[in-house]
Amino acid sequence: MSAATAATAVQNRERTALEVTGLGRRYGRRWVLRDATFRLPAGRVCGLVGPNGAGKTTMLEIIAGLRGATAGEARVFGELAGGTPARRRVSFLPQEKPLFPRFTVAETLRAGRELNPGWDQDLAEDFVRAGSIDLDARVGRLSGGQRTRVALAVALGKRPDLVLLDEPLADLDPLVRRQTVAALLGEVAERGITVLLSSHLVAELDTLCDYLLLVAGGGLRLAGDVDEIISVHRRLSAPTDRVPTGPGGLPTGLEGHTVVETHRDRHHTTALIRPGGPVGEVWESIAPTLEEVVLAYLEQSDSAPLISPDSHVPGAGREVVK
Numbered sequence: 001m002s003a004a005t006a007a008t009a010v011q012n013r014e015r016t017a018l019e020v021t022g023l024g025r026r027y028g029r030r031w032v033l034r035d036a037t038f039r040l041p042a043g044r045v046c047g048l049v050g051p052n053g054a055g056k057t058t059m060l061e062i063i064a065g066l067r068g069a070t071a072g073e074a075r076v077f078g079e080l081a082g083g084t085p086a087r088r089r090v091s092f093l094p095q096e097k098p099l100f101p102r103f104t105v106a107e108t109l110r111a112g113r114e115l116n117p118g119w120d121q122d123l124a125e126d127f128v129r130a131g132s133i134d135l136d137a138r139v140g141r142l143s144g145g146q147r148t149r150v151a152l153a154v155a156l157g158k159r160p161d162l163v164l165l166d167e168p169l170a171d172l173d174p175l176v177r178r179q180t181v182a183a184l185l186g187e188v189a190e191r192g193i194t195v196l197l198s199s200h201l202v203a204e205l206d207t208l209c210d211y212l213l214l215v216a217g218g219g220l221r222l223a224g225d226v227d228e229i230i231s232v233h234r235r236l237s238a239p240t241d242r243v244p245t246g247p248g249g250l251p252t253g254l255e256g257h258t259v260v261e262t263h264r265d266r267h268h269t270t271a272l273i274r275p276g277g278p279v280g281e282v283w284e285s286i287a288p289t290l291e292e293v294v295l296a297y298l299e300q301s302d303s304a305p306l307i308s309p310d311s312h313v314p315g316a317g318r319e320v321v322k
């Protein structure tokens with residue numbers, strides 16, 4: 001390989017933070033995750049959503065190298081998850097924050113420094129101080145929000161290229177959540193860090209994430225840039241008496257479109273679709289919110305997956321739905 005080709009290969013690898021191919025995990029006889037294939041471009045903040053038990057933690061643990069896959073593989077900046085080169089570039093913050101209550105905040109950061117060769121003490125200390133947290137305070141005496149900030153400081157102090165966060169905001173009140181999110185996003189934007197975070201806070205996803213993965217029913221249902229995902233969907237509504245149920249059980253006029261979800265009552269019929277062409281005039285058609293799209297896919301976990309072009313893994317043999 002020439003020097004130029006090798007440089008291009010490195011550049012390409014650095015453009016993809018995460019590449020997951022045919023990933024599956026079985027516990028006993030039960031598959032919780034099957035055939036997940038996607039690419040996460042570097043520098044994105046990606047939300048990982050799905051119902052309870054959909055396999056979000058399992059996926060994060062596999063990427064962090066804490067759990068093996070039953071099928072397929074995950075690569076972090078081109079390196080196989082679990083290996084030393086991949087682990088060096090990843091920080092994982094599990095749901096149960098790994099902090100010792102008896103340690104002071106300063107001792108917690110010192111432990112981070114001793115365990116991580118690339119540790120950035122200034123970054124970690126600044127992140128903690130910006131939350132008005134005393135470095136001499138005992139971790140066990142901190143509020144939930146303060147503990148989250150300390151745990152995030154430890155995760156960021158490692159100077160990772162990819163941060164994996166398992167429901168980091170679940171136990172925070174809305175104000176602290178907003179402050180913590182702003183601090184986190186400021187830090188990741190400045191350093192070009194890629195973030196993959198699981199969350200049930202569907203209504204707040206669009207303030208946090210510019211990329212989305214949705215797992216449900218054992219598989220990946222949505223993957224892609226948030227704006228792109230929204231732009232390929234339409235939210236339709238029509239008077240129920242003008243769109244009677246057709247032969248396939250769907251309201252008439254939706255043939256030829258990919259229908260994700262429909263709701264019907266005596267007066268109104270609504271649908272979330274991926275249009276396959278122009279929509280009949282009887283329907284009022286508007287752009288959906290991200291929350292509406294996510295809720296529709298969560299409700300209809302067997303709807304056709306949408307893997308957007310920049311989430312597509314080249315050569316993985318998976319259909320790209322536009």
Ligand SMILES: Nc1ncnc2c1ncn2[C@@H]1O[C@H](COP(=O)(O)OP(=O)(O)OP(=O)(O)O)[C@@H](O)[C@H]1O
Nearest residue numbers: 027028032050051052053054055056057058059198
């Ligand atoms: N070590 C294990 N042994 C057996 N089953 C497990 C194990 N870990 C997880 N599971 C099961 O796998 C499924 C997926 O769990 P996982 O924690 O990955 O889901 P999740 O999407 O993160 O859920 P939640 O939103 O509730 O946190 C669940 O049904 C869970 O009970």
